[in-house]
Amino acid sequence: MRRxxxxxPFALVLLGWQALGSSGLAPPEVLPxxxxxxxxxxxxxxxxxxxxxxxxxxxxxxTGLAVGCxxxxxxxxxxxxxxxxxxxxxxxxxxxxxxxxxxxxxLFILWFGVGLRTEVAAxxxxxxxxxxxxxxHGVRAVxxxxxxxxxxxxxxxxxxxxxxxxxxxxxxxxxxxxxxxGFSFIIGIATEMLAANLGIGKLxxxxxxxxxxxxxxxxxxxxxxxxxxxxAALLRLINHLLRWQDDDRAGAARG
Amino acid sequence: MMTARGPRVVERIARLYPLLLLALLWEAVTRLxxxxxxxxPPLSVVLAxxxxxxxxxxxAMPLLISLYRAAIGLVIAGVLGILLGLLIARVRWxxxxxxxxxxxxxxxxxxxxxxVFILWFGIGHVSKIALxxxxxxxxxxxxxxxxxxxxxxxxxxxxxxxxxxxxxLLAGVLLPAALxxxxxxxxxxxxYAIVTAFTAEMIAxxxxxxxxxxxxxxxxxxxxxxxxxxxxxxxxxLLDIGLLALRHxxxxxxxxxxxxxx
Amino acid sequence: MQADEPGxxxxxxxxxxxxxxxxxxxxLAALGPVDLTVRPGEFVSIVGPSGCGKSTLLYMLGGFLQPxxxxxxxxxxxxxxxxxxxxxxxxxxALFPWLTVADNIAYGLRMKRxxxxxxxxxxxxxxxxxxxxxFEHRFPRELSGGxxxxxxxxxxxxxxxxxxxxxxxxxxxxxxxxELMQDELLALWRSTGxxxxxxxxxxxxxVYLSNRVCVMSQRPxxxxxxxxxxxxxxKGREAVMLSDQYRALHDxxxxxxxxxxxxxx
Ligand SMILES: Nc1ncnc2c1ncn2[C@@H]1O[C@H](COP(=O)(O)OP(=O)(O)O)[C@@H](O)[C@H]1O
Ligand SMILES: [Mg+2]
Numbered sequence: 001m002r003r004x005x006x007x008x009p010f011a012l013v014l015l016g017w018q019a020l021g022s023s024g025l026a027p028p029e030v031l032p033x034x035x036x037x038x039x040x041x042x043x044x045x046x047x048x049x050x051x052x053x054x055x056x057x058x059x060x061x062x063t064g065l066a067v068g069c070x071x072x073x074x075x076x077x078x079x080x081x082x083x084x085x086x087x088x089x090x091x092x093x094x095x096x097x098x099x100x101x102x103x104x105x106x107l108f109i110l111w112f113g114v115g116l117r118t119e120v121a122a123x124x125x126x127x128x129x130x131x132x133x134x135x136x137h138g139v140r141a142v143x144x145x146x147x148x149x150x151x152x153x154x155x156x157x158x159x160x161x162x163x164x165x166x167x168x169x170x171x172x173x174x175x176x177x178x179x180x181x182g183f184s185f186i187i188g189i190a191t192e193m194l195a196a197n198l199g200i201g202k203l204x205x206x207x208x209x210x211x212x213x214x215x216x217x218x219x220x221x222x223x224x225x226x227x228x229x230x231x232a233a234l235l236r237l238i239n240h241l242l243r244w245q246d247d248d249r250a251g252a253a254r255g
Numbered sequence: 256m257m258t259a260r261g262p263r264v265v266e267r268i269a270r271l272y273p274l275l276l277l278a279l280l281w282e283a284v285t286r287l288x289x290x291x292x293x294x295x296p297p298l299s300v301v302l303a304x305x306x307x308x309x310x311x312x313x314x315a316m317p318l319l320i321s322l323y324r325a326a327i328g329l330v331i332a333g334v335l336g337i338l339l340g341l342l343i344a345r346v347r348w349x350x351x352x353x354x355x356x357x358x359x360x361x362x363x364x365x366x367x368x369x370x371v372f373i374l375w376f377g378i379g380h381v382s383k384i385a386l387x388x389x390x391x392x393x394x395x396x397x398x399x400x401x402x403x404x405x406x407x408x409x410x411x412x413x414x415x416x417x418x419x420x421x422x423x424l425l426a427g428v429l430l431p432a433a434l435x436x437x438x439x440x441x442x443x444x445x446x447y448a449i450v451t452a453f454t455a456e457m458i459a460x461x462x463x464x465x466x467x468x469x470x471x472x473x474x475x476x477x478x479x480x481x482x483x484x485x486x487x488x489x490x491x492x493l494l495d496i497g498l499l500a501l502r503h504x505x506x507x508x509x510x511x512x513x514x515x516x517x
Numbered sequence: 518m519q520a521d522e523p524g525x526x527x528x529x530x531x532x533x534x535x536x537x538x539x540x541x542x543x544x545l546a547a548l549g550p551v552d553l554t555v556r557p558g559e560f561v562s563i564v565g566p567s568g569c570g571k572s573t574l575l576y577m578l579g580g581f582l583q584p585x586x587x588x589x590x591x592x593x594x595x596x597x598x599x600x601x602x603x604x605x606x607x608x609x610x611a612l613f614p615w616l617t618v619a620d621n622i623a624y625g626l627r628m629k630r631x632x633x634x635x636x637x638x639x640x641x642x643x644x645x646x647x648x649x650x651x652f653e654h655r656f657p658r659e660l661s662g663g664x665x666x667x668x669x670x671x672x673x674x675x676x677x678x679x680x681x682x683x684x685x686x687x688x689x690x691x692x693x694x695x696e697l698m699q700d701e702l703l704a705l706w707r708s709t710g711x712x713x714x715x716x717x718x719x720x721x722x723x724v725y726l727s728n729r730v731c732v733m734s735q736r737p738x739x740x741x742x743x744x745x746x747x748x749x750x751x752k753g754r755e756a757v758m759l760s761d762q763y764r765a766l767h768d769x770x771x772x773x774x775x776x777x778x779x780x781x782x
Contacts, residue, residue, distance in 0.1 A: 006355045013356070030375060088273045095274055098491025100450040102457060103465075103484045106472040110294055185364040193369065193458045194469075201367065205458075208370030216370055224363040231362035409611035412581040415599035417625040417676060431615040508615045508656040 032214040041218035049203070050219060054226055057199040060116060061181075061188040064123025068180055071124070072131030073173060077165060079132070080139035093132060101126040101183075102190045114195045119188055126187040127180035134176025138169030174238045181234060185227055293477055301481040308482055313467065318486060321463040324380055325452040328387025329444060336392040336444075337437060340399025341425055357396055365390040369455055378461040383452055390451040391444035398440025402433025438502045445498060446491055453487060526593055528680060528712040529555040529578065534587035535737070536573050546737040548573045550587060553731065553740055558710040562723035563740075564770070565733030566778045571716040572608060574738070575682045578714065579605045591680065601625075604678030608685045610669040612657040618668055619644065619653040625676030643671040646701065662689035667698065674705060683715040687722065696754065699726060703750060720771045724748075725758060732773045742773045 014034055020026040021033045028036070044050040079086040101122060108118040142165060150164045166173075192201030200223050207216035278298055284290055285297040292300075308314045342349035343357070368389060372382040406429060414428045456465030464483055471479035535549030548570030555561050563571055576582040577589060580598040589596045591603060604625075612621050623640045631639070644653055647667040657665055666689045673681065686702075687695045703726055706713055717723050723730045724746060732742040746766055748757050757763055 005351060009352050009355045010359070012352070087270065091271050091273050092277065095488070095492070098446065098495060099484070099488045100446075100453045100491065102450065102454040103468060103487050106457075106469060106480060107294075107484075110472070110477070182362060182364070186366055189364050190366050190454050190458065193366070204367055205370055208374060213374060216374075220367050220371060223367050224359070227362050227364060228359055407609065407611060408581070409607040409609050410613065412576070412579060412599065413605070413607065413611040413672075414613075414624075415581070416579055416601070416603065416605050416678075417672075418601045418628040428613070431613070434615065508617075508658065 029213070032217055036214040037217045037221070040212075040214040041221060044215065044218050044222065050200075050222055053198060053200045053203040054223065057185075057188055057192065057201065058226075058230075060119045060199070061123050061184040064120045064188070065127050065177075065180055065184045067120070067124045068127030068131055068184075069177065072128045072180075073135045073176075076132040076135030076173075076176075077139050077161065077169075080136045081161070081165070089132075093129065097129060097133075101187050102194075105187075105191050105194055109195055115197055119191045119196065119199070122187050122191050123184045126183040130179040130183060131173075131176045134179065135169060135173040138172030138176075139165050141172070142168040171238075171242055174241065178231070178234055178238065181231065189223075293475060296478045296481065301478050301485065304478045304482050305485070308479065313479075314464075314482070314486055317462060317464040317467040318490065320380075321449070321452045321456060321465060322490070324383040324456075324463065325387055325448040327380075328384040328452070329391055329448040331384070331388040332390075332392040332444060332448070333395050333441070335388075336395025336440075337399045337430070337433075339392075340396040340401075341403050341429055341433070343396070344400045344403035345425065345429065357393070361393045361397075365451070366454060366458075369458060373459055378459050380461075382459065383455045383461065383463070386455050387448045387451045391447045394440040394443040394447065395437070398436045398443075399433050402436030403429045405436070406432040435506055438498075438506060442495070442498055445494055449487075449491055449494070525556055527554040527590070528557040528559070528592060529553070529714065530588075530590045530593075531574075531578075532588045532590075534574070534577065534589060535585050536570065536577060536582065537585040548736075548738050549585075551738070551740055555712055555714060557712055559729065560706055560713040560727045561715070562727040562730045563714070563716045563733060564718060564720060564723050564730060564774055565738055566735050566774075567718065569733050569736045569738030569777075571733065571738065572684055575605065575684050575714070575716060578680075578682055579603055601628075601676065602678055603680045603682060604673040604676065605682040606669050606673050606684060606686045608688065610657075610665045612665055612668055612672070614657050617654045617656055618649060618660070621657070621668055622672045622675055624672060629676060639675060643675045647671045647698075663691060663694055666690060667694075670698065670702075677709075679711060681711055681713045681715075683713065683717075685716055685718065687717070687719070695722075700754060702726065707750070720774055721758075721767060724763065724767045724770055725754075730770050732770065732777060734777050741777065744770055744773075 017031070018034045021028065021031055032040075075089065079089055104125065105118065105122050108121050112118045112121060146168060147160070147164065150160060155164060188199070189201035189204075192199035193205045196202040200219065204216055204219045204223070207213070207219060281295070281298045285292065285295055305314075339349075339353055339357070343353050344350075365386065369382070369386055372385045376382040376385055410432065411424065411428065414424055419428060452463065453465035453468075456463035457469045458465075460466050460469070464487060468480055468483040471477075471483065531551055531553040533550045533552060535551075536547050538545045538547050551574065553561075563574070565571055573582065577584050578591070578596065580596050580600060580603070591600075596603075613624065616624065619640050622643050623636055626636050626639060644650060647670065649664060649667060652660065652664065657668070660668065666686065670686055687698055690698060699722060702713075705711070706726075715723070715726070720730075724744075725748070727746055729746060730744045731740045732744075733739065734741045744766060748760070748763060750757060752760075
């Protein structure tokens with residue numbers, strides 16, 4: 001029942017789309033018909049091209065994200081627990097926060113050439129900042145008494161990080177991961193549109209340039225669905241990892 | 256006054272030593288020819304090229320074009336997004352109709368729509384404005400929705416008991432109540448808007464600072480590339496500072512800053 | 518019982534009223550069944566254990582919540598939603614945080630489209646009455662709990678609703694201010710003849726101010742006892758509160774409330 005309610009608006013959008021086409025308001029060379037796009041989508045899903053290109057994009061984005069996590073989360077935690085480290089990296093983070101990460105892609109192309117390395121480097125860079133900032137704020141927000149009681153029970157310096165700080169700062173850190181995931185796809189696809197041999201961004205752009213608009217729409221839809229699925233899966237994973245936390249919704253009934 | 260102020264300014268500047276260190280490293284590496292100048296020209300050369308670029312209008316005009324696109328897109332996103340968010344929070348049919356579409360659209364990498372918008376609107380202003388609007392509408396929707404849903408029901412009831420009708424409630428009570436959240440949303444949406452404008456210009460051309468950057472790269476004018484990047488960075492930074500100052504003035508009534516970490 | 522006097526249509530009449538909340542699967546009977554009538558110009562207090570549904574009752578009278586069963590009439594007409602005939606002061610104050618003290622108080626008058634000049638005078642008078650002169654342009658966050666509560670009272674009184682629904686309106690005040698505000702409320706009620714339904718946990722306050730005190734049971738709250746009261750307020754607070762009549766009533770009500778809180782009855 002709730003599934004159905006969720007799908008209803010999409011059905012309405014399809015209906016409106018179809019109506020735009022068949023009323024002649026939007027000619028097919030501007031808005032391909034629902035049927036044409038469905039046909040193109042079926043064709044894409046039957047072939048290997050779309051899987052290859054989405055696969056390449058995902059692999060590069062996830063690699064960049066993973067590198068970003070390995071660098072960014074420890075850095076954020078370190079900055080939160082050491083004045084000196086904070087003092088050094090803080091200004092650098094603030095200064096680069098406002099940098100549009102796509103702007104450095106041309107430089108990366110210059111340095112690393114077109115392809116894998118440029119895209120992974122760009123994704124890493126864009127994922128880094130949210131990861132650092134969210135984990136930093138997460139650790140900073142851990143209440144002092146929690147740390148004191150842990151210390152009183154004989155928790156050492158290293159154990160404090162692993163056993164106390166990380167779990168306590170888990171929610172913001174994972175929110176940072178989710179934000180970084182979003183950034184990764186944006187920068188990955190933008191990079192592919194700027195210069196790439198492979199990838200879904202490249203493919204969509206190619207369909208656009210060659211006038212295969214039905215395929216272009218189909219590829220965009222496929223990409224949106226895949227990203228939506230990944231994001232939803234990550235959200236479920238986060239909720240699973242944090243199932244020990246007080247549920248916000250528990251108190252919501254009282255309003 | 257001066258004596259109290261002087262040391263604080265010095266202290267503040269001293270705290271920026273990592274940036275200075277980085278600049279020195281950059282200068283040294285390039286002066287020692289450890290990297291080819293085509294990859295990384297000396298910082299001094301980049302900075303020296305700024306006045307000339309400014310004088311020729313090679314920076315200001317493209318920057319204005321980019322900012323224009325970002326601003327218009329942001330305004331459209333703000334108006335539509337806030338209205339949608341408030342409706343989703345308060346009106347049943349609006350929630351049923353729009354919430355699923357918003358949930359599906361929010362995580363999508365909006366840049367993928369660039370070819371679609373180029374098809375519909377060409378490579379001029381409109382396609383970029385549309386992409387900016389599509390990108391930055393979601394922070395507004397969520398901010399307005401969260402803000403409106405967090406209003407205590409007694410506050411809404413108090414307004415209703417004093418004769419506030421439904422539209423007045425939306426504009427006169429829920430909107431101001433959501434204002435702090437909206438500011439946080441704007442603070443997220445503003446960099447989205449600018450980055451999207453730059454990126455769309457880089458990919459699709461059609462002028463603007465992003466276009467200028469790509470052209471400079473194509474002609475191997477590496478100092479110009481770096482100069483463009485420096486300008487983008489400065490613009491983003493200054494706009495964020497301006498926004499915070501604005502919030503400080505407008506939201507005096509608010510208890511404490513509810514900044515999301517960003 | 519008293520509302521059956523001939524010729525006086527009850528201002529509020531509550532019949533077999535219940536409210537059940539759906540709390541994620543389980544159902545919670547919060548209130549009722551409640552039967553209660555309030556005559557025009559009467560001042561009725563409700564006391565009862567916390568969580569017995571007192572606020573819920575006021576919310577339904579305000580028209581913000583729907584009853585699960587039973588009927589609710591104001592001036593003989595069913596209550597279908599909020600209306601300016603019923604003013605409410607919330608336990609949580611519910612001030613608008615983006616409006617200053619003066620603008621909060623003026624809100625109801627603005628909704629009535631009162632002229633700027635008259636509005637300014639009325640607001641100034643109200644601010645003087647609640648002793649917040651000099652705080653006109655402060656925001657709620659800059660006020661203490663007691664000050665906020667006074668603003669909430671003024672905000673509701675100023676637009677002159679026929680019925681006042683007060684949810685523990687003096688709860689956050691220190692005892693001096695509380696007595697001051699009680700006497701202001703008393704004077705306001707005596708001079709305007711408004712109908713007041715007040716929820717409180719302070720037995721002394723209920724007995725001192727009201728024509729009638731209703732004691733409610735544990736959740737789901739029902740009216741288990743009513744005490745008609747007629748004190749001569751012309752004699753002043755001290756004389757009233759030191760009188761044997763007052764003390765006897767106070768003790769009766771206090772014992773009944775104790776019995777309810779203890780869970781018996
Ligand atoms: N919206 C709601 N959902 C579920 N339970 C509620 C809700 N509102 C009130 N309750 C419950 O109903 C009971 C009565 O609440 P309330 O009227 O606030 O009591 P009182 O004002 O007498 O202290 C309480 O047990 C409370 O937890
Ligand atoms: Mg209550």
